[in-house]
Amino acid sequence: MKTAAIEPFFATLQAANPQPNTELEYTSVFELLAAVLLSAQATDVGVNKATRRLYPVASTPQAILDLGLEGLEGFIKTIGLYRSKARHLMQTCRILVDQHGGVVPRTREALEALPGVGRKTANVVLNVAFGEPTMAVDTHIFRVGNRTGLAPGKTPLAVELQLLKRVPKAYLVDAHHWLILHGRYICQARKPRCWECAVSPYCDYKPKTPAPVPERRGG
Template identity: 80%
Template structure:
């Protein structure tokens, strides 16, 4: 993607969705952390379905610990890799209670020290909860960044660094939300819906996917 196309690319996404938000449901910083931890290799809709039952019962680190591993697994068993995620969440809650007074820490280093919390999860919490201009590169952002030519990279870290370099500062706070939603609903993995894409004029992907024929 040409440098001169980056600003209008994001201006167009912003015009269509001025205040983008995560599709994960939460009412506190801890619930956000827990939801993102549970969302690895799972859909936001699937996580929300489970946490709508879990969070009203156990929405704090201490409440999760009081619930116990077996009951926690019961609440999240519809989510992929739920046994591993339950163990990680329990241990994370134990660390939050023992070392952080039950509060979610505000630094990347402390967040990434929590079981099940990698760079992407830390970036989401830093951005959504604490307002930092981070770039949480998931599969959607990785695909969109490479496919459009916005920020090509061989791995998520390369893409993250390139995005931080190329995204204009005015758009950086919300950029990862726009890119995730664009990848989730328009620039989808199997067949990008170029005929519906508002930013197709700035995208390097060729050939653009034509609209499906009626009746096919």
């Protein structure tokens, strides 16, 4: 993607969705952290279904610890890899209580030291909870960055660094939300929906996919 196309690309996304946010449901920084930890290789819809049951019962690190591992597993067993995620979340809650007074830390180093929290999860928390201009590169952003030519890279970190360099400052805080939503609903993996894409004029992807032809029904 040419540099001149980047500003109108994001201006178009912003005009369509001026205040984007994560589709994960949460009411506190800890709930956000737990939801993102649970969302690895799972859908936001699936995580929300589980946390709607969990959070009314346990929504703090200490409350999760009080549930015990089996108790926590009972709430999240509908989520893929729930056993390992439950173990990581319990370990994270123990560290939060013992080392951080039950409060989610605001630094990347402290976040990435939590079990089950990698760079992507840390970036989501730093961005969504604390308003920092980070790029949490998931499969959607990785695909959009490469397919559009906005931020080509062979690894999520390479795409992240490219985005931080190429996205105009005015759009940095919200950019990762726009790109995730764009990848989830428009620039989809199997077949991008170019025919209804507002940023198609700025994108390097060729050939653009045409709208599907309605099936003809016999008379």
